[in-house]
Amino acid sequence: MDLDLDEHTLAFRDEARAWLADHVPRTPLASFDTAEGFEQHRAWEAQLADARWSAVSWPAEFGGRDASLLEWVILEEEYYASGAPGRVSQNGIFMLAPTLFAHGTPEQRARILPPMARGEEIWAQAWSEPEAGSDIASLRSTAVKTDGGWLLSGQKTWSSRAAFADRAFGLFRSDPESKRHKGLTYFMFDLSASGVQVRPIRQLDGEPGFAEIFLDEVFVPDTDVIGEPGAGWRVAMTTANNERGLSLRSPGRFLAAADRLVALWHAHGYPEQVADRVADAWIGARAYQLYTFGTVTKLAEGGELGPESSVNKLFWSHLDVELHETALDLLGPEAELRRPPGSDRIGEQHPGRWLNGWLFSLAGPIYGGTDQIQRNTIAERLLGLPRGDR
Numbered sequence: 001m002d003l004d005l006d007e008h009t010l011a012f013r014d015e016a017r018a019w020l021a022d023h024v025p026r027t028p029l030a031s032f033d034t035a036e037g038f039e040q041h042r043a044w045e046a047q048l049a050d051a052r053w054s055a056v057s058w059p060a061e062f063g064g065r066d067a068s069l070l071e072w073v074i075l076e077e078e079y080y081a082s083g084a085p086g087r088v089s090q091n092g093i094f095m096l097a098p099t100l101f102a103h104g105t106p107e108q109r110a111r112i113l114p115p116m117a118r119g120e121e122i123w124a125q126a127w128s129e130p131e132a133g134s135d136i137a138s139l140r141s142t143a144v145k146t147d148g149g150w151l152l153s154g155q156k157t158w159s160s161r162a163a164f165a166d167r168a169f170g171l172f173r174s175d176p177e178s179k180r181h182k183g184l185t186y187f188m189f190d191l192s193a194s195g196v197q198v199r200p201i202r203q204l205d206g207e208p209g210f211a212e213i214f215l216d217e218v219f220v221p222d223t224d225v226i227g228e229p230g231a232g233w234r235v236a237m238t239t240a241n242n243e244r245g246l247s248l249r250s251p252g253r254f255l256a257a258a259d260r261l262v263a264l265w266h267a268h269g270y271p272e273q274v275a276d277r278v279a280d281a282w283i284g285a286r287a288y289q290l291y292t293f294g295t296v297t298k299l300a301e302g303g304e305l306g307p308e309s310s311v312n313k314l315f316w317s318h319l320d321v322e323l324h325e326t327a328l329d330l331l332g333p334e335a336e337l338r339r340p341p342g343s344d345r346i347g348e349q350h351p352g353r354w355l356n357g358w359l360f361s362l363a364g365p366i367y368g369g370t371d372q373i374q375r376n377t378i379a380e381r382l383l384g385l386p387r388g389d390r
């Protein structure tokens with residue numbers, strides 16, 4: 001692609017930059033992994049939606065701007081560079097919404113997307129189960145057909161945002177005779193519905209970043225099935241490729257962190273012993289940006305995200321860990337400082353954000369599919385190597 005932005009894209013970037021400069025809260029919001037912070041972030045989502053910055057690539061009828069993917073990537077760069085709050089709505093906007101565009105009905109899109117864009121309905125991803133993490137196809141939660149809908153039962157775990165979220169999306173076995181990828185159905189359900197119990201789980205930083213969800217014959221209407229009953233695996237692959245491939249972690253996040261790392265290096269008097277690692281982190285973030293432009297071009301030309309998403313996921317998760325480890329080494333004794341409990345990860349100058357950022361980066365090689373799983377995918381589906389024993 002041509003890396004010089006055209007006038008239209010430059011105008012979009014300038015508009016976003018100006019709006020963010022005027023509106024990003026000067027006092028960081030509380031962490032969205034606390035009840036208070038969750039509500040503050042919900043209000044921020046509404047503010048973004050009012051100015052139509054919440055989901056720019058969506059059609060205007062759902063609150064978007066009909067923006068191109070390139071414009072979305074540019075917005076993300078501006079967003080993170082401005083120190084704006086993390087997106088509490090990210091599961092919905094970046095994973096469920098693309099799934100609804102690909103497999104949902106017009107009724108579902110009209111009903112679900114506008115309140116999602118405004119933060120009125122915040123979504124959790126209810127995929128993992130105690131015995132089904134890497135191997136989702138071994139999931140045991142069930143869906144039994146009843147009049148006008150389904151009864152969901154079982155247990156989900158590690159569900160980010162579920163401690164405070166409103167709704168969740170997940171896969172359930174709807175055909176008891178089926179095995180593995182067959183006979184699964186993709187549902188949306190209310191976390192406050194009768195029969196649902198949510199138990200928060202504390203993360204490394206002490207806050208309830210995710211939760212377990214217990215379901216006991218929870219009624220879900222037919223209108224909350226995405227795609228055909230029994231064909232949930234195909235629908236789930238759209239969500240997974242979006243999670244790994246582009247939308248969950250745009251380059252903007254790493255570009256902003258790499259720039260902060262360079263600034264930290266300057267502030268510490270350019271210590272030579274970490275110079276190469278600082279340069280590697282900065283180059284890695286730029287390389288990911290350029291690779292993303294390539295992905296955007298491919299998608300704009302009608303291509304689809306496929307197993308190469310695994311290369312992407314492996315790359316950014318390691319970049320994030322190495323970038324934060326370099327910052328901690330640079331900080332020396334100050335690296336022991338943590339951000340004040342309850343404050344946001346993004347949008348503050350406290351040195352403790354590096355330790356908190358590092359703690360979170362350690363999860364990158366796990367969530368969205370572990371490193372080992374990405375490597376299996378790369379080996380088998382991209383390199384054509386034989387399938388290992390499992």
Ligand SMILES: Cc1cc2nc3c(=O)[nH]c(=O)nc-3n(C[C@H](O)[C@H](O)[C@H](O)COP(=O)(O)OP(=O)(O)OC[C@H]3O[C@@H](n4cnc5c(N)ncnc54)[C@H](O)[C@@H]3O)c2cc1C
Pocket residue numbers: 124125126127128129130131132133134135157158159160161210363366367368369370371372373376390
């Ligand atoms: C911060 C965070 C947020 C998360 N958020 C969500 C969420 O919102 N929703 C959700 O549903 N889940 C979420 N998860 C769960 C995450 O998706 C799972 O932890 C992940 O898929 C791994 O599954 P598991 O923990 O069951 O580990 P297991 O699948 O039990 O794996 C254990 C180890 O064995 C390895 N392994 C397993 N199978 C193979 C194989 N075939 N070949 C080689 N190695 C293998 C794995 O790589 C891993 O190292 C989150 C996790 C974290 C850490």
